[in-house]
Amino acid sequence: MATESSKLAPIIASAAAQFAKARDIQTVGDLLAFWPRRYRTRDADLGTAEVGKFLVGVAEVKSASTRPMQKRKGTMLNVVITDGRHDIDITFFKAWGHEKALVPKARGIFAGTVGTYNQRLQLTHPGYTMLDDFDAGDRKALIPIYRSVGKLHTWTATESVRRVLDVLDDVPDAVPADVRARRKLVSRTDALRGIHTPDTMAEVETARRRLRYEEAFVLQVTLAQRRRAAAGQSTTPRPARPGGLLEAFDGRLPFTLTAGQQEVGATIAQEMGRDVPMHRLLQGEVGSGKTIVALRAMLAAVDSGGQAALLAPTEVLAGQHHRTITAMLGDLAEGGMLGGSEHGTRVALLTGSQSTAERRRTLLDVVTGDAGIVVGTHALLQENVDFFDLGLVVVDEQHRFGVEQRDALRGKGTVPPHVLVMTATPIPRTVAMTVFGDLETSTLRELPAGRAPITTHVVPEEKPNWMARTWARVAEEVRAGRQVYVVCPRIGDDDVPDDETDLRTEAVADDDGDGEAPAAPARPLKSVYAVHAALAEEPALAGLSVEVLHGRLTSDEKDAVMARFQRGELDVLVSTTVVEVGVDVPNASVMVVMDADRFGVSQLHQLRGRIGRGGFPGLCLLVTGTDAEAAMTRLNAVAATTDGFELARLDLSQRREGDILGAAQHGRRTQLEFLHILEDEDVIEQAREDAFALVADDPELGGHPDLAAAVRARVDAEQAAYLERG
Numbered sequence: 001m002a003t004e005s006s007k008l009a010p011i012i013a014s015a016a017a018q019f020a021k022a023r024d025i026q027t028v029g030d031l032l033a034f035w036p037r038r039y040r041t042r043d044a045d046l047g048t049a050e051v052g053k054f055l056v057g058v059a060e061v062k063s064a065s066t067r068p069m070q071k072r073k074g075t076m077l078n079v080v081i082t083d084g085r086h087d088i089d090i091t092f093f094k095a096w097g098h099e100k101a102l103v104p105k106a107r108g109i110f111a112g113t114v115g116t117y118n119q120r121l122q123l124t125h126p127g128y129t130m131l132d133d134f135d136a137g138d139r140k141a142l143i144p145i146y147r148s149v150g151k152l153h154t155w156t157a158t159e160s161v162r163r164v165l166d167v168l169d170d171v172p173d174a175v176p177a178d179v180r181a182r183r184k185l186v187s188r189t190d191a192l193r194g195i196h197t198p199d200t201m202a203e204v205e206t207a208r209r210r211l212r213y214e215e216a217f218v219l220q221v222t223l224a225q226r227r228r229a230a231a232g233q234s235t236t237p238r239p240a241r242p243g244g245l246l247e248a249f250d251g252r253l254p255f256t257l258t259a260g261q262q263e264v265g266a267t268i269a270q271e272m273g274r275d276v277p278m279h280r281l282l283q284g285e286v287g288s289g290k291t292i293v294a295l296r297a298m299l300a301a302v303d304s305g306g307q308a309a310l311l312a313p314t315e316v317l318a319g320q321h322h323r324t325i326t327a328m329l330g331d332l333a334e335g336g337m338l339g340g341s342e343h344g345t346r347v348a349l350l351t352g353s354q355s356t357a358e359r360r361r362t363l364l365d366v367v368t369g370d371a372g373i374v375v376g377t378h379a380l381l382q383e384n385v386d387f388f389d390l391g392l393v394v395v396d397e398q399h400r401f402g403v404e405q406r407d408a409l410r411g412k413g414t415v416p417p418h419v420l421v422m423t424a425t426p427i428p429r430t431v432a433m434t435v436f437g438d439l440e441t442s443t444l445r446e447l448p449a450g451r452a453p454i455t456t457h458v459v460p461e462e463k464p465n466w467m468a469r470t471w472a473r474v475a476e477e478v479r480a481g482r483q484v485y486v487v488c489p490r491i492g493d494d495d496v497p498d499d500e501t502d503l504r505t506e507a508v509a510d511d512d513g514d515g516e517a518p519a520a521p522a523r524p525l526k527s528v529y530a531v532h533a534a535l536a537e538e539p540a541l542a543g544l545s546v547e548v549l550h551g552r553l554t555s556d557e558k559d560a561v562m563a564r565f566q567r568g569e570l571d572v573l574v575s576t577t578v579v580e581v582g583v584d585v586p587n588a589s590v591m592v593v594m595d596a597d598r599f600g601v602s603q604l605h606q607l608r609g610r611i612g613r614g615g616f617p618g619l620c621l622l623v624t625g626t627d628a629e630a631a632m633t634r635l636n637a638v639a640a641t642t643d644g645f646e647l648a649r650l651d652l653s654q655r656r657e658g659d660i661l662g663a664a665q666h667g668r669r670t671q672l673e674f675l676h677i678l679e680d681e682d683v684i685e686q687a688r689e690d691a692f693a694l695v696a697d698d699p700e701l702g703g704h705p706d707l708a709a710a711v712r713a714r715v716d717a718e719q720a721a722y723l724e725r726g
């Protein structure tokens with residue numbers, strides 16, 4: 001008898017090598033996880049036979065004839081198959097005995113690429129199996145259709161799977177029997193049989209429901225364990241101190257906190273005051289004011305004698321955070337300096353491209369504790385960065401980081417620090433429950449008062465009037481004292497279309513399901529340098545100061561440009577997506593996105609979030625040279641709403657399921673095959689309830705060895721995926 005870890009070779013002999021070579025299918029478990037793509041009845045049906053497409057269909061032989069070849073020796077076989085609606089010709093240039101199987105009235109499954117000959121649809125040398133042979137195994141009402149593997153057609157997979165199922169023992173089940181009974185789920189063994197050898201679609205659905213639940217359940221058990229482990233840790237409480245930095249800072253705030261900011265602030269203060277480390281996710285709409293919330297938490301950490309680290313995904317954002325925090329703190333950020341406030345601390349910046357001397361000085365401030373607040377990029381995670389007493393870790397724009405990076409920074413505390421994770425991409429509840437399921441969640445729903453609305457238009461690039469109007473609007477805004485971003489998909493000093501924040505094809509649907517993204521258009525993409533040059537020639541913009549910003553500038557250059565833009569010394573900033581996240585220049589009121597169709601929905605929403613931050617009405621112009629339907633749907637959706645949750649849903653619904661995890665959080669791209677994170681809210685909720693209850697009872701899973709093994713496999717897969725990405 002076989003188990004899921006048995007090697008395939010002894011069971012299915014010749015096919016095993018092909019499975020191993022073409023799809024890395026090595027074990028019984030691998031093969032059983034090679035799910036059918038769909039199911040067919042045994043009625044003749046050739047579907048919509050399209051020229052050039054691979055066809056798998058059931059048909060009946062209508063006629064068959066052999067004739068001698070004209071120029072060569074041998075016999076040619078011509079067969080017509082039909083499903084009653086259309087006929088397809090089949091040609092074998094050598095009969096080879098096919099004439100014995102392909103006789104009129106015989107029924108078979110045929111597979112091949114559809115061509116044409118004499119204006120008739122044709123399959124040349126197709127693969128086929130006659131239903132009588134196919135059924136010799138065990139006749140089931142449905143025929144599962146698998147992807148072809150190397151040269152093996154679907155029926156070889158069917159046959160192989162059947163042989164494996166014949167010798168398979170009951171397989172271990174990660175879902176305990178009592179949970180199965182409560183949720184009315186079949187065993188894993190039954191599910192595997194149901195999905196591979198069903199008689200009805202109801203059986204398939206029962207199997208899928210069970211496998212879907214299992215994915216959600218195993219995932220929730222890992223999260224429950226992670227949470228439990230975190231709750232068992234102890235740390236230094238960091239309560240806010242009366243008369244400290246935070247109080248001084250609050251006293252000078254130029255605005256009142258929104259109700260949401262106050263509420264989240266109170267929650268954070270309470271959690272940081274406990275001896276169990278906080279693990280909180282703060283999500284909120286673009287511009288909802290997350291930075292202040294984080295800064296106030298950091299000040300509380302400093303007040304209680306600890307340090308706070310703020311991890312940002314790009315140098316531009318780290319630089320900005322450093323500048324704004326320093327500016328907002330004023331003399332409070334001049335700790336230990338002449339003229340500094342008595343409560344003061346120092347704010348340090350640590351990035352990868354600092355000079356050695358600068359870096360050494362910063363590292364010293366960090367290790368001595370002179371710097372109470374340390375802002376940085378990935379450079380913060382390096383081993384030689386030591387803190388005096390790290391009390392709070394803030395991760396900004398978490399979607400750019402993995403759990404592993406969060407953990408690397410946490411590891412720098414002498415005791416586990418409190419953790420606040422912020423994400424600018426609002427995430428639907430079910431995504432929060434799966435991707436961030438080990439964190440408590442807070443949401444900032446409202447924007448600060450006094451925000452003016454943003455209007456968004458799609459601008460067709462090929463209409464000269466529209467483009468002229470675009471630049472005229474830019475000029476008008478600048479004359480009114482405002483500033484403008486122009487974002488391009490490429491840098492353009494050579495042909496590499498990337499940047500610190502690479503251009504993702506995140507929302508490009510993969511409709512044929514073959515895993516290949518559609519080919520990029522031949523149209524050259526607008527580059528920062530080309531657009532910068534073009535704007536210099538644009539009469540409407542004469543006399544304006546226009547500068548470029550992109551990831552390949554040195555960090556000093558980036559800082560200098562960004563600082564000038566922030567001070568209002570530049571009118572127009574032509575940049576790549578380095579300004580996508582976090583950048584905060586309230587005086588900017590226009591965002592022009594070139595080749596907007598090349599950006600995903602969430603990306604456009606983020607980019608648009610750079611404007612409308614002061615009291616000035618914002619204008620976002622999405623310039624596109626395409627009229628492809630999918631692209632226009634995305635752009636129109638972005639134009640139609642500024643509700644980030646709605647756009648996030650749309651964006652995620654357009655991704656392949658496995659990418660949702662990856663998209664929401666780069667650190668965890670492990671495949672989910674059956675669970676739809678957006679749609680299966682009930683399943684996720686039930687699984688979460690069951691998982692948390694089980695882990696509360698049996699934290700180490702000692703009484704659930706099968707589940708423990710499944711959890712281990714999942715965690716290993718996550719780590720492998722993380723290591724692979726480097």
Ligand code: ADP
Binds near residue numbers: 255257258285291424
């Ligand atoms: P995000 O949540 O996108 O990170 P930021 O923290 O960058 O948003 O805040 C956006 C802008 O709103 C900043 O200029 C910030 O100073 C300002 N801001 C934050 N809170 C308030 C408030 N309560 N009232 C007015 N302006 C605020």
Ligand code: MG
Binds near residue numbers: 290424
């Ligand atoms: Mg932000």
